[in-house]
Amino acid sequence: MTRKCLFGVVIVSLFLCGARSASAATVALLNASYDATREFYRDYNAAFVKYWKAKTGQDVRIEMSHTGSGKEARAVIDGLDADVVSLALAYDIDAIARRTGYLPADWQSRLPNDSSPYSSTIVFLVRKGNPKHIKDWPDLINPGVSVVTPNPKTSGGARWAFLAAWEYALKADGGSEDKARQFVRALYKHVPVLDTGARGSTATFAERGIGDVLLSWENEAYLVINKSAKGQFEIIYPSISIVAQPPVAWLDKNVSRHGTTALAKAYLEYLYSEQGQEIAANHYFRPVKNPTGRYRALPFIKTFTINDAFGGWSSAQKKFFADGGVFDQIYQP
Amino acid sequence: MSAPDRSLVGAAARPRGWIERFCRPVSGNRRTSFGDIAIVAISALFLGIFLVIPLATIFSLALKNGIHAYFRAVTEPYARSAIWLTFVTAAVVLPINLGFGLAAGWAIGKFEFRGKEFLTTLIDLPFAVSPVIGGMLFVLLFGAQGIVGPWLIAHGVKIIFAKPGIILATMFVTSPFVARELIPVMQASGSEEEQAAISLGAGGWQTFFRVTLPNVKWGVLYGVILCNARAIGEFGAVSVVSGNISGLTSTMPLYIEVLYDDYNFSAAFAVSSLLSLVAVLTLVAKRIVGRHVGVGTAASASADEELAA
Numbered sequence: 001m002t003r004k005c006l007f008g009v010v011i012v013s014l015f016l017c018g019a020r021s022a023s024a025a026t027v028a029l030l031n032a033s034y035d036a037t038r039e040f041y042r043d044y045n046a047a048f049v050k051y052w053k054a055k056t057g058q059d060v061r062i063e064m065s066h067t068g069s070g071k072e073a074r075a076v077i078d079g080l081d082a083d084v085v086s087l088a089l090a091y092d093i094d095a096i097a098r099r100t101g102y103l104p105a106d107w108q109s110r111l112p113n114d115s116s117p118y119s120s121t122i123v124f125l126v127r128k129g130n131p132k133h134i135k136d137w138p139d140l141i142n143p144g145v146s147v148v149t150p151n152p153k154t155s156g157g158a159r160w161a162f163l164a165a166w167e168y169a170l171k172a173d174g175g176s177e178d179k180a181r182q183f184v185r186a187l188y189k190h191v192p193v194l195d196t197g198a199r200g201s202t203a204t205f206a207e208r209g210i211g212d213v214l215l216s217w218e219n220e221a222y223l224v225i226n227k228s229a230k231g232q233f234e235i236i237y238p239s240i241s242i243v244a245q246p247p248v249a250w251l252d253k254n255v256s257r258h259g260t261t262a263l264a265k266a267y268l269e270y271l272y273s274e275q276g277q278e279i280a281a282n283h284y285f286r287p288v289k290n291p292t293g294r295y296r297a298l299p300f301i302k303t304f305t306i307n308d309a310f311g312g313w314s315s316a317q318k319k320f321f322a323d324g325g326v327f328d329q330i331y332q333p
Numbered sequence: 334m335s336a337p338d339r340s341l342v343g344a345a346a347r348p349r350g351w352i353e354r355f356c357r358p359v360s361g362n363r364r365t366s367f368g369d370i371a372i373v374a375i376s377a378l379f380l381g382i383f384l385v386i387p388l389a390t391i392f393s394l395a396l397k398n399g400i401h402a403y404f405r406a407v408t409e410p411y412a413r414s415a416i417w418l419t420f421v422t423a424a425v426v427l428p429i430n431l432g433f434g435l436a437a438g439w440a441i442g443k444f445e446f447r448g449k450e451f452l453t454t455l456i457d458l459p460f461a462v463s464p465v466i467g468g469m470l471f472v473l474l475f476g477a478q479g480i481v482g483p484w485l486i487a488h489g490v491k492i493i494f495a496k497p498g499i500i501l502a503t504m505f506v507t508s509p510f511v512a513r514e515l516i517p518v519m520q521a522s523g524s525e526e527e528q529a530a531i532s533l534g535a536g537g538w539q540t541f542f543r544v545t546l547p548n549v550k551w552g553v554l555y556g557v558i559l560c561n562a563r564a565i566g567e568f569g570a571v572s573v574v575s576g577n578i579s580g581l582t583s584t585m586p587l588y589i590e591v592l593y594d595d596y597n598f599s600a601a602f603a604v605s606s607l608l609s610l611v612a613v614l615t616l617v618a619k620r621i622v623g624r625h626v627g628v629g630t631a632a633s634a635s636a637d638e639e640l641a642a
Contacts (some may be wrong), residue, residue: 030578038595066591078575079477079486080494099596100477199594227596 026059029260029267032082034069034156036200036220040283047279060263068197069156083255083264086248088156090188091313093249102251116245117271121303122161124236125214125221132212136238137168140213141186148211151194152327154319159321161215164242167309185330198251217244222284241302373541391609394602406600414580415588422584423564424503430560434511439545442519456512459505467505468573471498494576499584502570507563514556515549551625558622562615566608613641
């Protein structure tokens with residue numbers, strides 16, 4: 001008999017912990033994000049919780065889920081019950097919209113600046129003293145240079161890096177589609193390991209000591225510099241790079257089910273506030289506008305956008321990263 | 334390495350000395366040869382490089398920033414919730430797998446029926462497939478794009494990316510342990526005692542609890558210890574279904590990965606050291622219980638007969 005009771009208890013407890021803990025006092029909001037925003041959102045969430053409490057008197061708890069951007073999108077599609085997503089690139093949120101209908105296809109027009117409250121770019125992180133003299137994109141394919149970057153199939157940062165390299169070669173003197181193809185082919189010949197995400201690549205480069213240069217998110221590169229012994233690494237700004245815009249969106253269907261629509265919108269809109277922008281700048285993201293130099297200023301770098309150079313993410317994804325696309329054609333391990 | 338050269342063993346008329354105290358052949362009267370020593374030394378070296386040194390490294394890195402940092406790292410809210418979730422998962426999974434293992438072991442060990450071979454093979458399935466597939470399977474079943482997932486989600490029941498999913502995935506991966514351990518023990522103990530009990534008027538449950546179970550109790554315990562160790566340490570399957578929400582669906586192994594990715598190495602190793610401690614305790618418990626049950630089928634059968642006698 002006791003055995004039966006025990007089994008009953010187990011089954012009931014299984015379902016109980018499945019139900020969302022719905023205490024009236026605190027509202028929970030789940031933000032599904034990517035690897036390189038962990039530190040930023042830790043600070044931002046604390047600021048938002050304080051702001052929201054002062055504004056509405058409501059206690060809110062922000063829960064975070066972080067992994068590679070593509071994997072995170074996949075989890076949301078498979079039912080990760082997120083209220084908002086803040087991913088590495090628009091294509092991953094497009095995929096959620098297309099496959100689930102949780103948010104409208106034109107989600108990117110709902111918030112300012114293509115729903116990207118901060119931007120970043122792709123820079124080079126090299127070892128102390130830059131022993132291989134890496135100054136710009138062509139130096140990456142010099143003999144004996146080993147490049148670390150994640151797999152563009154799974155990592156958002158890696159896709160930005162791939163596109164930056166491509167566009168550089170296309171726009172260089174005498175550049176052409178063929179030249180660009182040759183350049184990225186040569187570049188990936190210099191890559192000894194393709195990790196699945198930005199954090200994996202950073203660990204490969206900084207902790208395991210593999211490679212001469214890491215193609216990195218700018219904010220991630222500064223994080224490495226700050227977290228490691230002084231002078232161990234240097235950041236190199238290439239002559240041109242891409243504006244990497246990590247967008248944010250609320251998931252209409254989920255927030256209306258949770259009753260968190262107003263909260264989710266306020267959470268994302270607050271990213272554009274002075275305080276949100278300042279926290280982003282403190283974590284080495286580039287704010288939308290920095291007219292008076294109010295926030296931390298990062299070095300100037302000549303950039304291009306995905307819309308100007310590639311006509312947006314959908315066409316870039318289809319041409320370069322889909323099965324049988326340019327990346328599959330040029331990359332042979 | 335070549336095998337010990339037996340022709341040399343007789344010729345080497347070294348006196349029986351200190352070497353024999355550490356290392357001598359189990360059978361035969363021959364002396365310890367250089368080959369024997371070399372083989373033992375290689376094993377010891379291998380164990381040292383692959384097990385002892387890494388284990389020591391974990392503990393030394395965990396304590397690198399001092400004992401206070403260590404305690405701060407393992408009592409931090411996220412760490413506490415990860416530890417709690419890990420042990421809740423094990424606490425739910427163990428009794429269920431124990432029930433399943435007893436039932437399966439009893440059915441296969443004590444009865445003849447059609448499809449027995451098939452059932453035995455099926456029990457091994459979670460060992461045969463990669464844990465990642467174990468996790469995927471539940472995503473395909475209970476995910477928002479899955480078979481029963483949409484219905485469950487519409488009714489407010491969350492399985493995947495919530496605690497039930499973690500428990501289910503862990504249960505799947507660890508389900509064979511108790512059954513695997515019990516089947517040979519049950520088979521070896523035969524059914525004569527049960528027949529005697531029933532002929533003396535005992536009921537079915539009475540026979541099971543007073544005759545069958547006491548005969549296999551060490552086997553049960555052995556299986557439970559292994560099952561527990563795996564349930565606490567499972568990474569792959571849990572990683573697929575967890576969604577990794579810090580403080581909610583992060584188990585200890587997942588939390589260690591997060592800490593490591595956060596460049597928080599000493600905290601990562603602090604939590605790792607807790608898991609390693611569980612592993613060491615498991616080995617000690619396994620050794621103690623293993624002495625009663627005997628490891629491996631032949632040994633366990635004879636050990637069990639001794640126990641029954």
